[in-house]
Each structure stands twice: as C-alpha cells, then as structure tokens.
Amino acid sequence: MKTFNDPEVFARVKRLPLYVFTITDRFRDEAIARGVDVVDFSMGNPDTPTPQRIVDRLEAAAREPRYHRYLNPRGLPELRAAAARWFKRRHGVELDPEREVLISIGSKEGIGHALMAMLSEGDTVLAPSPTYPIHAFGAVLAGAESVPVTVGPGVDFFESLVEATEKAERRPKGIVVNFPANPTAAVATPELFEKIVRFAEARDLFIVSDLAYSDIVFDGQKTPSMLAVPGARERTLEFMSLSKSYSMPGWRVGFCGGSATLVAAAARVKSYLDYGLFGAVQQAAVTALDECDDEVVQIRDRYHRRRDALVRHFGEAGWKIPPPAASMFAWAPIPEPFRHLGSLEFAKRLIDEAGVAVAPGIGFGKAGDGFVRIALIVDEPRVQLAAERIQRFLQKGPGGK
Structure with missing residues (x-):
C-alpha cells in the first residue's frame, strides 16, 4: 500500500506555493511567545466590531427554525x-x-x-x-x-x-x-x-x-x-x-x-x-x-485617519510611505539600505529587532519582493509606537549595530 507522507505528491498541490503568511505568522507568534509586544500590521483582518444592528439581526434570525x-x-x-x-x-x-x-x-x-x-x-x-x-x-x-x-x-x-x-x-x-x-x-x-x-x-x-x-x-x-x-x-x-x-x-x-x-x-x-x-x-x-451606509462611511473614515497617521509617523521616523488612495493597506517600498535583503528577511528582522509585523511583498508574487504590505488595522497610538521602534531599527541599519 502506498503511504502518503508529502502533500506535494499531488500535482495540483505542488503547483500551489507555500502560503508565505504562514511563515510570517510563525515569526510573529514566536516573538509574542518571547514576551514581545508586537505591533501587528501583517494581517488584512479588520479590527473593529461589526455594527450592532447587523449583530442584532443575526441573533433574531438565528432563532428562526427555517434557517436551520x-x-x-x-x-x-x-x-x-x-x-x-x-x-x-x-x-x-x-x-x-x-x-x-x-x-x-x-x-x-x-x-x-x-x-x-x-x-x-x-x-x-x-x-x-x-x-x-x-x-x-x-x-x-x-x-x-x-x-x-x-x-x-x-x-x-x-x-x-x-x-x-x-x-x-x-x-x-x-x-x-x-x-x-x-x-x-x-x-x-x-x-x-x-x-x-x-x-x-x-x-x-x-x-x-x-x-x-x-x-x-x-x-x-x-x-x-x-x-x-x-x-x-x-x-x-x-x-x-x-x-x-x-x-x-x-x-x-x-x-x-x-x-x-x-x-x-x-x-x-x-x-x-x-x-x-x-x-x-x-x-x-x-x-x-x-x-448600514452610515456605518460604511465611519469605517472608511477610520481607515483614512489611520492612513494619515501611518504616513506621518513613519515618514518622521525615516520611512517614506506613499499614501494609498484606497483600500486598507499601504504598499511600502523597503527602505533602500535594507532592500537587498528581500521582503521576507526584512519582515523577519522587523519583527525580531523592532517588534513590528508587516506582510512581505513576496507573498503576493515575485513582483512584490521589493515591498511590504502594511495593513491599516492599528490605531494612532500604536502606529506612533511602531514608528518610534522603526526609527531606532533604521538608524542601526542592516548590520544591526
């Protein structure tokens, strides 16, 4: 009987590269396990709760047997x-x-x-x-x-x-x-x-x-x-x-x-x-x-404020972030002194040395390797904290001194 001990024996699975974010998630989780207060920009996961009227409708509808x-x-x-x-x-x-x-x-x-x-x-x-x-x-x-x-x-x-x-x-x-x-x-x-x-x-x-x-x-x-x-x-x-x-x-x-x-x-x-x-x-x-159109406006405005805070604070720290015109992400070029590292190694060092998590651009294909994706899921005080850490990280340079 054949033993299946490698998922890549299946041709279609082999054509799917390992999800890079599983690797960066591990870096982040290992840092947290060490007691690091990680400022996490790596996930495309909205951090604000669903509007209450939507939750209320769910609760009421869940009691109706026809939906079971x-x-x-x-x-x-x-x-x-x-x-x-x-x-x-x-x-x-x-x-x-x-x-x-x-x-x-x-x-x-x-x-x-x-x-x-x-x-x-x-x-x-x-x-x-x-x-x-x-x-x-x-x-x-x-x-x-x-x-x-x-x-x-x-x-x-x-x-x-x-x-x-x-x-x-x-x-x-x-x-x-x-x-x-x-x-x-x-x-x-x-x-x-x-x-x-x-x-x-x-x-x-x-x-x-x-x-x-x-x-x-x-x-x-x-x-x-x-x-x-x-x-x-x-x-x-x-x-x-x-x-x-x-x-x-x-x-x-x-x-x-x-x-x-x-x-x-x-x-x-x-x-x-x-x-x-x-x-x-x-x-x-x-x-x-x-x-809930009013709530959509509020959610958009929250991302807008976070975008402005990110661009301002990271810029003051020495990392110029092009302000995104839309979405909940900033697409940020890796700072020049670190660009030779590639996005995965840069993201790893940023977690290990600054306690800041971002998504490496290589996770979105080879064309993304000179960039990282920064999700607008962190409020301004945490953005400012991340910027302070990044400033020290950038000042040390890729040699870490």
Whole structure:
C-alpha cells in the first residue's frame, strides 16, 4: 500500500506555493511567545466590531427554525435582491436578482468557484501582479495557468495588459482585475474600465472584477464598476465582499453580479461544493446592505485617519510611505539600505529587532519582493509606537549595530 507522507505528491498541490503568511505568522507568534509586544500590521483582518444592528439581526434570525436547514447555494432571494439594490445605489447598475446575482462565501470563494467554472485544463487567464493569491492561483486550482499583468501606483495597467497578452504563449480566455488593488492599493478610472471591456470584446474574453475594497476610497474619490461600462454585462462577473466595508470578515459574505450565463456557470460549480451560508448570516447581510451606509462611511473614515497617521509617523521616523488612495493597506517600498535583503528577511528582522509585523511583498508574487504590505488595522497610538521602534531599527541599519 502506498503511504502518503508529502502533500506535494499531488500535482495540483505542488503547483500551489507555500502560503508565505504562514511563515510570517510563525515569526510573529514566536516573538509574542518571547514576551514581545508586537505591533501587528501583517494581517488584512479588520479590527473593529461589526455594527450592532447587523449583530442584532443575526441573533433574531438565528432563532428562526427555517434557517436551520440546508438552503439554496445561490443565496436567499432577499439577499440577492439586497445585493442588486447595492449595485443600483452605488453604481447605477440594474441587475435581475434571480438570474444575474449569486451569493458567495466571501469574494475569495466566489472567485475561486467562478474560475473553476470558466477555465479548463491548459487554459490561461490574465491576472494582476503583484496579486492577492486567489486572483492568480484560482486558475491553478482549475488546472489552468495565469499570465501576470503588472499593476501598481504609477503603472499603466492597460499597457501592461496589452503587453502580457502579446507575450502569452496561449491565447487567454479571460482577465481578472482588482481595483482598488490588494496589495498595491492602485485605483482605476472609468476610462480604464472602458478600455478593458473593449479589449475583452475584441478577443472574446471573460472578465472577473473584484471590488472588495470599493467602499474604502479616500480623498473624495469614487470607485468605478466594470458593470457600469456598456457591453460589460455580457462577459463580466463583478464581486463584492462585506468583510471590509461592514467589518464582517469572519461572517464570510460576498456576492457577484453580471452575466446571467457566467452566474449560472459559477452557481453550478458552487452547488456541488457547498449549500451556501447559514440563513441567519444572510439575513444579517441584508441589514448590512440595506441599512448600514452610515456605518460604511465611519469605517472608511477610520481607515483614512489611520492612513494619515501611518504616513506621518513613519515618514518622521525615516520611512517614506506613499499614501494609498484606497483600500486598507499601504504598499511600502523597503527602505533602500535594507532592500537587498528581500521582503521576507526584512519582515523577519522587523519583527525580531523592532517588534513590528508587516506582510512581505513576496507573498503576493515575485513582483512584490521589493515591498511590504502594511495593513491599516492599528490605531494612532500604536502606529506612533511602531514608528518610534522603526526609527531606532533604521538608524542601526542592516548590520544591526
């Protein structure tokens, strides 16, 4: 009998690199075990509680026996209708809740299922680089490949898209886009989305658009929707998550809207893999989408204040952080004297020598190795404490003296 003693004996598992954040989590946890008061910017995990009215709706709905049963994996009709209202209210996009909306267990799961539905063995999809892992490795889970498209502040994404397509060995089947972007915090304009749709039409590509950070936009800007572009609906699935906008990360609620054909394809795959969310969670999500716009503004403003504090205090400490235009992250170049270390070793030293945890850019692909991602999940007094420690760390230099 064969003994399975290495997960990488399975070809698909072998194609998935070890999640870098499991390594940095270990560094952080080891420091905490040594008694270090770690200031932790490494996780993309909102630290503020879910608005109370959402929790109250969960508690009430959890007492209703009808939600204790298996439910339609496409999502409750009430939640699909609320998601359609969200698209209409935020972006002026009209969707049919029955045919053009699907509820997912967070946008990450939804994107993974959609790519499994739309890609076959040997296919390729264009995906941002640096990237949130599911945007690139969702293709790998489907037996396909991703083609990196450079993204980031100051990068012409459309130019990168054209160049990547021309260099691709196989004709791509689709495009994954994420604006505002994780990890780079890059934002898109309506003009860019218009170009992407026309590009996809000319090559008959599907589009997966991730709007997870669409509500976390600063300085009076507004995030466009791909579905608002004429012609996009026929080939696009656009995903949204309640995790960041409503401080509901552990609730795992997401949704997508767009092409009825693509919704049906994703729903069929999903129906084989899960029965959907607990009904009480879905009812609470209806309350979030329909009644909590004021709380979304408060949550966005909190991230805005933290962004400003981070940029100010770290700048005074000697680490210039480009202010992100959106998202709950800053994408920070590694200070020049430390850049040769690479992002993983730099992040390890920052924990060991300064008690500050950040996410190494290599965790988002090779293109991210000159950067670290700093999550805006720490209030100003802790930001200031981290800056004081970083100032001493930078003054010692990479030799640590």
